[in-house]
Amino acid sequence: MKAHSGMRPHDLVVLLKILSLEDGWLNKDLAQSLEISPSEISESLNRSMIAKLISPDKKKVFKNALFSFIAHGLSYVFPVEPGPIVRGIPTAHSAPILKNHFVSNDVYVWPSQKGTAKGQAITPLYPNQVSAVQNDEKLYDMLALVDTIRVGRVRESDKALELLKSLFDLEHA
Numbered sequence: 001m002k003a004h005s006g007m008r009p010h011d012l013v014v015l016l017k018i019l020s021l022e023d024g025w026l027n028k029d030l031a032q033s034l035e036i037s038p039s040e041i042s043e044s045l046n047r048s049m050i051a052k053l054i055s056p057d058k059k060k061v062f063k064n065a066l067f068s069f070i071a072h073g074l075s076y077v078f079p080v081e082p083g084p085i086v087r088g089i090p091t092a093h094s095a096p097i098l099k100n101h102f103v104s105n106d107v108y109v110w111p112s113q114k115g116t117a118k119g120q121a122i123t124p125l126y127p128n129q130v131s132a133v134q135n136d137e138k139l140y141d142m143l144a145l146v147d148t149i150r151v152g153r154v155r156e157s158d159k160a161l162e163l164l165k166s167l168f169d170l171e172h173a
Contacts, residue, residue, distance in 0.1 A: 083121035095144030
């Protein structure tokens with residue numbers, strides 16, 4: 001087994017994708033839906049197993065541990081600074097899951113020519129993220145909530161954590 005060389009941003013996306021799936025999954029299905037190579041999916045799952053975010057058989061995400069990482073470590077490990085105004089897909093508090101909870105003149109987007117909104121660019125956790133969320137609303141919601149935490153505004157982050165807890169089906173976290 002390779003030594004753990006630290007988590008990569010797409011490792012979080014892989015774990016969230018697993019949580020978004022209702023049924024069982026195979027590595028090749030994750031690779032195809034996330035547009036990540038099968039070997040990188042395998043390495044990602046190994047890193048997550050070493051970090052104790054997924055079970056040793058790599059089939060069960062430890063939701064409490066993942067939630068704790070997102071709540072307390074995410075903004076330090078994968079921070080983001082809003083960039084220039086671009087066209088894209090709404091994220092963070094601008095995404096549909098949070099849009100009705102906050103009034104803000106700031107709009108955040110993942111840069112994409114397919115997008116219909118204009119706002120400050122938020123760098124996705126990995127390059128094919130916009131494509132990966134096109135057919136997975138739950139993954140989109142979770143990644144938008146994660147971006148809210150990455151941006152780091154307290155009030156919005158608290159609401160994002162509350163909604164993420166609900167999406168993870170956690171009672172205590």
